[in-house]
Every structure is written in C-alpha cells, then in structure tokens.
Amino acid sequence: MTTNRARDERVNSVLNEAGWIVLRFWEHEDPTEVAAQIVETVRFRPQWRRP
Template sequence: MLHKEGLRYRVNARPIEGLRRSADVVFLKQKVVVFVDGCFWHVCPEHHRPATRNTGFWNKKFESNQRRDIETTRLLEEASWTVIRAWEHEAPEDVARRVATAVRGSTPG
C-alpha cells in the first residue's frame, strides 16, 4: 500500500546509526519510522492474552518489551524522528494513511 502511494522506504532497518533497534519501515529522508507491534509481544490492550505457564518469565519479557518500546520512541523523538506505532490488528489501509500523511509532512491523525 505504501509503495502504491509512491512512497519509498527501507524495511527492517536501523534508523539511527549506533542505536541497536530496527524499525519495520524507515523513511530516512523524511525521518519517519514505523513499528508494527504484535499484540502478544507488545501487550496490546485489546488482544493480549497473558501466558498461563512460566508466568514469571513471560511477565518479565513483556515488561522488558514495553520498556524498550518506550525508550526507543523517546530516543527517536529526541533525534527529531516521527514515530508511528501500529498494532498488528489495525486495518492496513488506516495505518498506510497515517504513514503517508506523516511522510508527506502533515500531522498524522
């Protein structure tokens, strides 16, 4: 959908050299980065289902993922990047529209 919009980007790339974090979609020139977060791994408020076995391990893992997401967003925003986070269950058309709006310089809705 993004390509059909005429947008060109990198996939699974590191937006900032030296920052060991990869984003799903990166627009280097426009400094827009997109993360598509999985409902299970990133604790979606609508769809996440807690683990029923080895809960101590999984709870630590989920908390670690959430802390890293917050830190990643903060670091990128401090470096003047626009960060878009989408849940895997979101309609692709809606996410593509948000991304295209951000890349073209408007405030995403």
C-alpha cells in the first residue's frame, strides 16, 4: 500500500506540474457524487494558460 501511495504522489506531482487537475475516486463511491465532484471541478477550475 505504501508503494502505491508513493507512486500516486509522484504521478500527481508530474501531472500537476503539467497543468492537469488530478481527481481520484474509488469504485465503491457513489457515481452521482463522483460526477458532481467532476462537474464542480471543471466548472470552477482556474483558466488554463500557456506559459
């Protein structure tokens, strides 16, 4: 489990540095709540700007 967490943190860091917003969900989470969180994140995300 520790190696998975460390890998996820590395992947999150690389993706965040590339301008991505990382969302992680578990298979047991309510799909309606997951969809709502995705919509909220996309709707209120900072505008992407090229360097």
